[in-house]
Amino acid sequence: MEGVSNEACSLAGHWGLGKLIAFYDDNHISIDGDTEIAFTEDVLARFEALGWHTIWVKNGNTGYDEIRTAIKEAKAVKDKPTLIKVTTTIGYGSPNKANSYSVHGSALGAKEVDATRQNLGWPYEPFHLPEDVKRHWSRHIPQGAALEAEWNAKFAEYEKKYKEDAAVLKSIISGELPAGWADALPKYTPESPADATRNLSQQCLNALAKVLPGLLGGSADLASSNMTLLKMYGNFQKDTPEERNVRFGVREHGMGAICNGIALHSPGLIPYCATFFVFTDYMRAAMRISALSEAGVIYVMTHDSIGLGEDGPTHQPIEHLISFRAMPSILMLRPADGNETAGAYKVAVLNRKRPSVLALSRQKLQQLPGTSVEGVEKGGYIISDNSSGNKPDLILIGTGSELEIAAKAANELRKEGKAVRVVSLVCWELFDEQPDEYKESVLPASVTARVSIEAGVTLGWQKYVGEKGKAIGIDRFGASAPAGRIYKEFGITAENVIAAAKSL
Structure with missing residues (x-):
């Protein structure tokens, strides 16, 4: 029913994903009641139009052989994915709640569970696993071990013949990144x-x-x-x-x-x-x-x-x-x-x-002095600073395209004798994970004169500029105009940073 799932199903059909088998539980019930109130389309016809092979199992409650046959058929189809529609009764076996929306989103309750046990002829206590059931499922253990041993033997032969390709496959399985x-x-x-x-x-x-x-x-x-x-x-x-x-x-x-x-x-x-x-x-x-x-x-x-x-x-x-x-x-x-x-x-x-x-930006940005891969790994770092002793007069903080603006503003303020530090706060999450000592070296608590600039909402920046600092941003929707003009109209400029800095 959900439209978003159709996006993936459409691509699966286009790609012909023959190893994909999807089961559709056709029980006609949703939380609001019978699906007929909102959903009457032919699902199998839709999936056939998407390029899927389709099968309908009409007795999904007890038709075990029919389900096995459907799976076997689906596995035999190699050039397209398969949808197996299985018509069932939701809450099957519950004498009072089966085929109703009340069993969709809530537990049966103790009394109805007991009634269901009696109705299905299930005499065992809760969480008891009968020995014959355990034996039935445990038979897969030696089968699985044999299949794994067979695969490992095949891979060993493959590795002898195709050493480089095998190494690539191993790296993908293990997740080990290549050196350097x-x-x-x-x-x-x-x-x-x-x-x-x-x-x-x-x-x-x-x-x-x-x-x-x-x-x-x-x-x-x-x-x-x-x-x-x-x-x-x-x-x-x-x-x-x-x-x-x-x-x-x-x-x-x-x-x-x-x-x-x-x-x-x-x-x-x-x-x-x-x-x-x-x-x-x-x-x-x-x-x-x-x-x-x-x-x-x-x-x-x-x-x-x-x-x-x-x-x-x-x-x-x-x-x-x-x-x-x-x-x-x-x-x-x-x-x-x-x-x-x-x-x-x-x-x-x-x-x-x-x-x-x-x-990432659409517009061109300058390659800035002081930026680094290592700095990004810390989330936030100093790209320029003319102060000493970790005591700048002012800290300017920017991200992305506005870091360039902060750097320009800093250069102008330095001409007036100000000690200005420029910080790139490229990733808040990584910066917040750094040791307190490092964060203090970048944003010392004693320096309260701080200005941030980012072409987005200012919400959240108070954490970094503090109560006495100023956050320059955009707390309204944008407008249609060339980038340069719209930046000026919204005050995302070096001049506005300088004015904010001087007001502190």
């Missing part, structure tokens, strides 16, 4: 040309693809805009499963859910997926499951602010940064230039049990 893999990440200097971090992201992805055999992914129909194509690979399709560019189509939720499955399948598979940052609203449930399930998906989210320009407020993320900072067990990274983008990818690859969101 991070050295492949690009390096940048202040003399490197200015570029959008979405373009720098593509440079990092293509560099990593050469050294990480488990890296694969794609975009929700925006690859040429998200800049996520792996240039040395083709498209993953049913006839080209060895390729690594996954074409998800306009299916944001399905894309995130599929990447969760890839990440949880094998530790060495490192999936990434991409769309515009604002479209995380379509896939937030899948991203939350990433965090909850410890699935280390890399979310490449471009067009991360009002800086995307004329597309206007429908496409301009405002509240999205803080929404992911509020989500447990996920890293929200907003790099400012090439070195920080490389650092964000290093963090994301290393965090195999924690998803990472990379918010």
Whole structure:
């Protein structure tokens, strides 16, 4: 019934996933009552249209042989996934609650459990496992051991013939990263040309693809805009499963859910997926499951602010940064230039049990002095400082495209004799995990004159600027205009930072 599941089912049919067998429990009951009040479509016809093989088991309550036959048939279909519709009675065996919504979302209760036991002829005490049942299921233990031994023998032969390929497969199964893999990440200097971090992201992805055999992914129909194509690979399709560019189509939720499955399948598979940052609203449930399930998906989210320009407020993320900072067990990274983008990818690859969101710019940004991969790994760090003794007059804090603005403001204030420290707070979560001593070295408690600047809501920044500091941001929806003009209109400027600093 849920529309979001149709995204994944559509792709499964397109890819011809012959090993996929899905069971549909057709019991006609939902929490609100009989499904006829809201759901009357022909599910099998829909799945046939999606390219699935379909089977209907009409007696799902006691038709055990019919179910076995259906599974056997499904396994024989190699070129498409199979949906087995199993018509059942919800709460089967319960004399008073079977076939009713009351058994859908609540326990039967002690009296109805006893009545159900009598109705089904089940004489055993709760949690008692009869010996014949135990024997029946335990027969699979030697069968499984034999199958595992057979597979291990086959792999040993394979390893002798194809040593390098076997080593790659082992690394994907174990999750062990190749030695020195991070050295492949690009390096940048202040003399490197200015570029959008979405373009720098593509440079990092293509560099990593050469050294990480488990890296694969794609975009929700925006690859040429998200800049996520792996240039040395083709498209993953049913006839080209060895390729690594996954074409998800306009299916944001399905894309995130599929990447969760890839990440949880094998530790060495490192999936990434991409769309515009604002479209995380379509896939937030899948991203939350990433965090909850410890699935280390890399979310490449471009067009991360009002800086995307004329597309206007429908496409301009405002509240999205803080929404992911509020989500447990996920890293929200907003790099400012090439070195920080490389650092964000290093963090994301290393965090195999924690998803990472990379918010990337559409507009070009300068390569800043003082940024580093090592700094990103700490979440927050000093990129420039003309003070001494950990006693600056003022601390300016920025992320992403606004770190450049903070650096410009600092240069002007220094000309007036101010001791100014500029801090990149690229990832709040990582910074908060650092030892107190390190955090004090970056944001000393004695320095209360602080200004933050970020092209998003100011909510949350009080934690870092304090009661006496000021947070410059956008607490309203955006507007349609060129990036430069809209930044001025919304006060996301070095002049506004300087004015805020002088008011403290």
